[in-house]
Amino acid sequence: MTLAILCSGQGRQHREMFALTGDAPEAAPLFAHAATLLGKDPREFVRAEPDEGLHRNRAGQILCTLQALTAAAALVDVIPDGVIVAGYSVGEVAAWGVGGLFDANLTLDLVARRAEIMDAATHAGDGLVFVRGLVREQVTRLCERHGAAIAIVNPGDAFVVGGGREALDRFAADVRAMHAARIVALPVEVASHTPRLAAASVAFREVLNQVPVSLPPRTGARILSGIDAAPVLSRETGLDKLAAQVSQTVQWADCLQACVEADATGFLELGPGPALSGMAVHVAPKLPAHSLDDFRSLQGVRAWLAGHLSS
Template sequence: MRLALLCPGQGAQGRAMFELARADSAAGALLDTMIAQAGLDAPVDAVLADDTLLFANRHAQPLVVAATLANWKALERDLPAPAIVAGYSIGEVAAYAVAGALAPGAAVALARVRAGLMDASLGATPHQALVPVSGLPLDAIEALVRQHGFHVAIVTGDDSLIAGGRADRAAGLAAALAAAGARSSLLPVAVASHTPFMAGAVAPLAAALRQALSDPQVPVLSGISGERITRRDKAVEHLSRQVAEPVLWRECMDALVESGVTVALELGPGAGLSRMLQARHPGIATRSVADFRSLDGVRGWLARQAD
């Protein structure tokens, strides 16, 4: 088995996002520590119960990282060492913690800093949006996106991407996409991540990363290039640039195949990354911890892949 671990971004968080990890006492204790370091401005139970709070950038980023790393803590001792780790958007911060370049608490603190810098970058354009689009070739989608003042934020497939731009232009973009035969929706976020709108966050995030990151002990895929990162200096550069440049998740999925990965486990919350990878590369046995009711279920599935 050559195992890849996948760390998700925002979008799948919910009230039950910590339940699986809390079944393990060590993971539950770590989770409590990380939540205390997340800088929430309301009790965690109140945040989990209110989608307005839970999907706010300042809460979502540190809590998604905390959930991912708590699940990793619960499973780490029973899993083979990963061959590679990949993270989607804020999940790339969690990926560096899984790879040993960050302590879990430091990763949650960095997620909090990252969210604050991105929120501060809203500046003169306070109302932003992310729009998933599919159903047309990428070049056709990109042309329509540019015509409406949007930027490519994340490339997810050969005919799908997420675009970021001004919220007041989202309806016009959606109408143009529908007329061209594409499908689109609106994500529950108010920050155009991975676009030039976030350029002001790059330098201060790089400074924070230099203080926290060390060399990863396992290669981490760069979200902006799909290349394997094994050095701290490269990690700082790519992880800081990522907030203002497109995430090439399609290339990251292809890089898993090139790295000889045979099994991939998404650490949750959610199962979006595992579903994308399963659709694009069905030869890789892929699941998410969110697919299972218990940690033993995850362990059992992984054991069967090793047989």
């Protein structure tokens, strides 16, 4: 049986996101390192920080990466070798940590630096909107008309679109006029995965030049690149794609399909939130898919994994 692990992007941070991992002894060093980056213990940070601070770009990237890394550390005794790991947006950097390509503390340092670089390249008013119910050709034409860009392609005619505020407002007005099923502004103040961050990709690649990569990973994990859903087989090519992802479209629907084609028999989303496991159900309705948020305890996660992997 082959498990696909999904590492979430930012946007679903919540006050109880570390409820399962907060007391796990295996996760304690990660919480301590993240505290040096946030200036406060992350478990206290998510409970006390105002909503605006919780969703600020740098904090959000650190918190969501920490969620994936602490979950993987707490479940290391039941996660088998040879898993498939895919990450959504900043979750792709987390996937490199979960899959063993990056050291876990280094992974946290990298997402903090990534966020700082992205913030420095961001224009005031930049952001992302989610739209569902139009086909890709329609969304592409609207983006070209208004100076926006597709940031993420999700399953089921669902897209994340990025750009400046005026461009997104015009895009949203046309989408509503075309009676799309849903459009909503996301709590992100960066036009991630669009050409507006081309300079950030270049700067982040320079940072990645200096980092050690364990390839192939000791566990035999298969880590997927977000921009083309291909497995990471080469250090230089993998890092090129990881940096390019900052300013290029994430092909998330293709990543989920690649998990299926690699014989995944179930999905576990490390969270926060259940967005990715819900998309996995859309792509592979016959395969079990759960988020960490679906469980009340780590023992519940272990029991599900044991049952799934033995079936």
